[in-house]
Amino acid sequence: MENTVTKPSIPVGISACLLGEKVRYDGGHKRSKYCLDVLSECFQFTPLCPEVSVGLSIPREPIRLVGSAEDPRVVGVKDPTLDVTDKLKEYADEVSRTHTDLCGYILMKGSPSCGMERVKIYHKNGMPNVAGSGVYAARFMKNNPALPVEEEARLNDAVLRENFIIRVFTYYNWRQEVMPAPTLHKVIQFHSRHKYQLMAHSYEGYKQLGKYLAGEASKQPLEDVLEKYILDLMTHLTKRATRKSHTNVLMHIMGYLKQDIDAQTKQDLVEAIEDYRTDKVNLVTPLTLLKHYLKRHGSEYIQSQVYLDPYPHQLGLRNYI
Incomplete structure (x- = not known):
């Protein structure tokens, strides 16, 4: 028998900005029409924003990855003494413990916290270095190696x-x-x-x-x-x-x-x-x-x-x- 859409039943984590929540550093959002209008028919989304959850304000100073691809730090663009690396890792551990029902996760592309891959990493002098994963995303995926994870932008393919x-x-x-x-x-x-x-x-x-x-x-x-x-x-x-x-x-x-x-x-x-x-x-x-x-x-x-x-x-x- 073919599957039919009834009501949202599959718990899936998602970057909150993709659901239209105004949680980005500039006070805006990145509403995903596909996630909201199509996938919401079969997924029960759990919106998560690690940057807000670790205490950063809305709006806020933008942050970026600095250092090596293996172990970058997440610091303020204007004020490099702002370092939320450890807090983001701790929050990833917390979400892993408290959201064990998740069957998937959709992340925001390019984010220093949520980006799955190809996130810009900079030298301390501000020059581009290499690319890697957002700190929260990397820690969460390490904690949940079998869980399906994807970036929203890649769903266009x-x-x-x-x-x-x-x-x-x-x-x-x-x-x-x-x-x-x-x-x-x-x-x-x-x-x-x-x-x-x-x-x-x-x-x-x-x-x-x-x-x-x-x-x-x-x-x-x-x-x-x-x-x-x-x-x-x-x-x-x-x-x-x-x-x-x-x-x-x-x-x-x-x-x-x-x-x-x-x-x-x-x-x-x-x-x-x-x-x-x-x-x-x-x-x-x-x-x-x-x-x-x-x-x-x-x-x-x-x-x-x-x-x-x-x-x-x-x-x-x-x-x-």
Whole structure:
């Protein structure tokens, strides 16, 4: 059955300025129309502004990263004696402790506190040095290595947008299906349903995790298995799926229909998949046709694959990749 949008249910952290809150250094905001008008239909946003939360005023003196990429300080642009580095790290630790329900996080690009990557770092003399991550974001991501994190600006890229939302829904599914009363059997069932989704992003990851669950996992403490599995899965899913990898998955899934469809139907499916591979149509075209025949002829196993409906179809993400 396809997912449907009901009410916001998936808890996702977000930089408060992206929800239109006037918390930026200049008293303004960076309202994200996509987050507010589209993603809010399925995400329950938790707005967070680390700069305000550590005591900086609105408006306030701008801050920037100074020093090395490995360990920059966050200091005032006009008054370098203003240093909120340690406070931002402590706040990241606090959010990690108090918001354990989060299944994703959307950050503000370029921020010395919230930027995920490519944030300017300066020498003490004010000259540009290298680029890195905002101090709060870096600490929070270190504390939560499996959690899906993305910058709002990168959601303008259709592939990155779909990638992030798939990771959020996968992480949410894990929290709902496995973690309330975890067992190795539940992990294996979860993996079985997510196999083709994983294959689309990383064939190597698909093989490695399958091998791990079939062997070594049964000899390890369950707590270790849970930690390793979800971290490895979410890491593999960060790899961008391509037309080539999607084509491979579509052909694998079509293999479950070969004995039940006639030659002409098979040819129609092959042509639709080839049109997708050669960039003539987007993913929704062959997938819609494939799902039509799977509903009639597909086994329970193949119909249960999350790849077929990884998120609410109303989001329309596969219309653009």
